[in-house]
Amino acid sequence: MTKTAVVTGGAGFLGSHLCDKLIAEGFNVICIDNLLTGQLNNIKHLFMNENFTFIKHDVTNFIHVPSNVDYIFHFASPASPLDYLQYPIQTLKVGSLGTHKALGLAKEKKSVFLLASTSEVYGDPLVHPQKEDYWGNVNPVGPRGVYDEAKRFAEAMTMAYHRYHGVETRIARIFNTYGPRMRLNDGRALPAFISQALKNEDVTVFGDGLQTRSFCYVSDLIDGIYKLALSSETEPVNIGNPAEITINDFAKEVIKLTGSKSKLVYKELPVDDPKVRQPDISKAISILDWSPKVSREEGLKITIDYFKKSLLKID
Numbered sequence: 210m211t212k213t214a215v216v217t218g219g220a221g222f223l224g225s226h227l228c229d230k231l232i233a234e235g236f237n238v239i240c241i242d243n244l245l246t247g248q249l250n251n252i253k254h255l256f257m258n259e260n261f262t263f264i265k266h267d268v269t270n271f272i273h274v275p276s277n278v279d280y281i282f283h284f285a286s287p288a289s290p291l292d293y294l295q296y297p298i299q300t301l302k303v304g305s306l307g308t309h310k311a312l313g314l315a316k317e318k319k320s321v322f323l324l325a326s327t328s329e330v331y332g333d334p335l336v337h338p339q340k341e342d343y344w345g346n347v348n349p350v351g352p353r354g355v356y357d358e359a360k361r362f363a364e365a366m367t368m369a370y371h372r373y374h375g376v377e378t379r380i381a382r383i384f385n386t387y388g389p390r391m392r393l394n395d396g397r398a399l400p401a402f403i404s405q406a407l408k409n410e411d412v413t414v415f416g417d418g419l420q421t422r423s424f425c426y427v428s429d430l431i432d433g434i435y436k437l438a439l440s441s442e443t444e445p446v447n448i449g450n451p452a453e454i455t456i457n458d459f460a461k462e463v464i465k466l467t468g469s470k471s472k473l474v475y476k477e478l479p480v481d482d483p484k485v486r487q488p489d490i491s492k493a494i495s496i497l498d499w500s501p502k503v504s505r506e507e508g509l510k511i512t513i514d515y516f517k518k519s520l521l522k523i524d
């Protein structure tokens with residue numbers, strides 16, 4: 210029988226790619242999004258598909274789904290630093306109330322529930338690379354606290370529903386991910402650098418640029434999420450690409466790959482900006498038989514092409 214999956218935040222960058230993957234795997238997909246940061250443009254190609262339904266709804270309110278539901282992927286949340294600074298209360302609400310509602314639906318429907326958590330639960334980490342058993346170094350009252358603490362609460366709530374109600378739960382800790390459908394102006398380093406480089410404008414590096422990130426191409430991430438959902442692992446699993454790079458070198462790489470004349474300029478480092486970030490993915494490798502396949506150069510070329518078309522407004 211055809212399985213049904215609910216994707217909250219299904220019109221967002223990751224959510225929409227997940228909808229595509231689930232449709233390709235033969236699922237009925239119910240995409241729920243309030244379009245706060247998600248965009249209909251990301252899912253419009255699915256509207257004619259009879260296995261796809263879109264519901265515009267804010268999941269901090271009761272979620273009503275009449276049909277059976279086999280899987281729930283809870284991806285709804287503002288997720289770029291700029292977005293959660295702009296929508297701090299919504300970010301806290303969707304991580305707390307929204308996770309509660311989505312778990313309530315999973316309990317009612319006896320669905321497998323997968324939480325899209327984040328490397329931000331590790332905060333500005335004092336352990337490097339980050340392993341799932343590290344508890345993190347988070348400032349609860351800083352500007353990033355609204356996202357970090359909401360996701361930490363969401364993880365705690367997920368484990369409580371698992372332990373107390375016996376819901377089948379999964380927790381993916383998602384590290385920096387990029388690819389087509391990222392918003393050009395979401396404030397993240399990658400879309401900022403690519404659009405600045407394509408326009409030959411100054412590329413804005415925050416701080417001294419020596420902070421590191423590890424960027425995962427979206428198709429790899431979605432494969433990891435899918436494998437985790439089908440596994441029986443209830444403890445958190447890091448999903449990301451361990452290829453670590455400083456933000457300086459990353460900016461230079463983008464300038465080179467775009468053939469741009471842009472120069473680097475340095476701006477103030479945002480508060481609590483993590484100094485290092487790199488996933489230890491040994492757990493995902495051993496229990497999911499998953500590891501990322503797309504190199505940064507390959508992924509960046511596809512993403513640069515996408516941004517070129519978006520900048521020219523070619524659909």
Ligand code: UDP
Nearest residue numbers: 290396397398399401413414415420456482
């Ligand atoms: N960053 C930057 N220039 C920008 C945007 C971001 O140098 O225009 C830096 C940011 O301070 C951080 C890194 O790039 O150190 C990655 O930032 P991003 O917003 O992509 O996500 P984060 O990993 O901080 O959540």
